[in-house]
Amino acid sequence: MTQEAATSGMPEHFAKVADVYRGVRTTDLEPILYIRDALVGWASVRAADIGCGTGRYDRLLFEHIPDLDLICVDASEHMLEQLSGYLAGEHIQNIVTLVARVEDLALDDGSLDAVFTFNAVHHFSFLTFLAKARHALSDEGRLFIYTRTPEQNTGSIWGRFFPLFTEKESRLYTLERMEAWVAETSGLRLVEAKAFRYARKASLDRLVEQARSRHYSTFSLYDDQELEAAYRTFKERICRQFDNLDAISWYDENTMLHLAKVQV
Numbered sequence: 001m002t003q004e005a006a007t008s009g010m011p012e013h014f015a016k017v018a019d020v021y022r023g024v025r026t027t028d029l030e031p032i033l034y035i036r037d038a039l040v041g042w043a044s045v046r047a048a049d050i051g052c053g054t055g056r057y058d059r060l061l062f063e064h065i066p067d068l069d070l071i072c073v074d075a076s077e078h079m080l081e082q083l084s085g086y087l088a089g090e091h092i093q094n095i096v097t098l099v100a101r102v103e104d105l106a107l108d109d110g111s112l113d114a115v116f117t118f119n120a121v122h123h124f125s126f127l128t129f130l131a132k133a134r135h136a137l138s139d140e141g142r143l144f145i146y147t148r149t150p151e152q153n154t155g156s157i158w159g160r161f162f163p164l165f166t167e168k169e170s171r172l173y174t175l176e177r178m179e180a181w182v183a184e185t186s187g188l189r190l191v192e193a194k195a196f197r198y199a200r201k202a203s204l205d206r207l208v209e210q211a212r213s214r215h216y217s218t219f220s221l222y223d224d225q226e227l228e229a230a231y232r233t234f235k236e237r238i239c240r241q242f243d244n245l246d247a248i249s250w251y252d253e254n255t256m257l258h259l260a261k262v263q264v
């Protein structure tokens with residue numbers, strides 16, 4: 001499947017999952033603490049979260065970064081509706097929401113101290129995103145890209161046991177590819193590429209609930225018949241591999257790219 005074909009059904013996918021999205025994804029604090037530490041000493045932070053979804057990481061950003069003003073950008077109005085209700089319920093007011101695709105995004109030149117993107121960069125062109133972020137960042141501004149590589153995807157419970165999961169998910173970028181794109185983009189410097197590793201435990205019922213909710217958009221790249229067959233095979237493989245179906249354990253991995261704007 002081409003990248004274009006793989007992304008063409010995505011607006012529909014995110015409209016469908018918006019209501020349940022936060023409940024079926026696993027949210028980690030570690031990337032937020034990493035960002036907090038990288039921004040320590042900044043008296044206030046004006047930032048944007050691109051592909052923010054329903055706001056699970058935005059709430060954590062507000063909890064851990066003092067005096068934050070955030071523009072929450074997403075291509076899906078359904079995801080942003082969920083985000084607005086969620087953050088309002090948490091009494092978070094310093095946000096502006098913006099329905100926009102990265103490709104059409106026009107943030108003011110030099111207006112932001114930081115740009116974030118969590119689990120979304122594989123939905124858009126990496127180079128376009130870098131150019132837009134660099135343009136919007138102030139001198140010394142920081143860019144944080146939290147994602148998973150194809151190798152990290154392969155090592156997940158889904159990559160190991162869910163039929164065709166790694167083959168279908170052809171959108172993820174390798175670390176080498178992302179680092180090469182950063183190197184060829186003037187005005188941005190790679191500060192660090194950091195890997196995160198998480199020990200996970202879940203019941204088979206929870207895993208099946210997540211997959212049936214299509215918590216990863218990868219599941220929307222299957223046709224209905226393929227997906228039903230894959231659910232069955234996944235359950236069989238898990239039952240063969242694990243003795244305790246209430247406590248299946250595995251590791252998830254992610255990568256944070258931390259970039260700084262530099263003068264050219």
Ligand SMILES: C[S@@+](CC[C@H](N)C(=O)[O-])C[C@H]1O[C@@H](n2cnc3c(N)ncnc32)[C@H](O)[C@@H]1O
Pocket residue numbers: 010014025050051052053054055056057073074075076079100101102103117118119120123124217
């Ligand atoms: C996997 S979700 C991640 C959401 C959120 N960052 C999180 O981690 O919970 C990807 C998000 O990117 C958005 N998205 C996809 N393509 C986009 C694009 N071209 N421009 C902006 N947002 C996009 C989707 O609507 C979706 O909300």
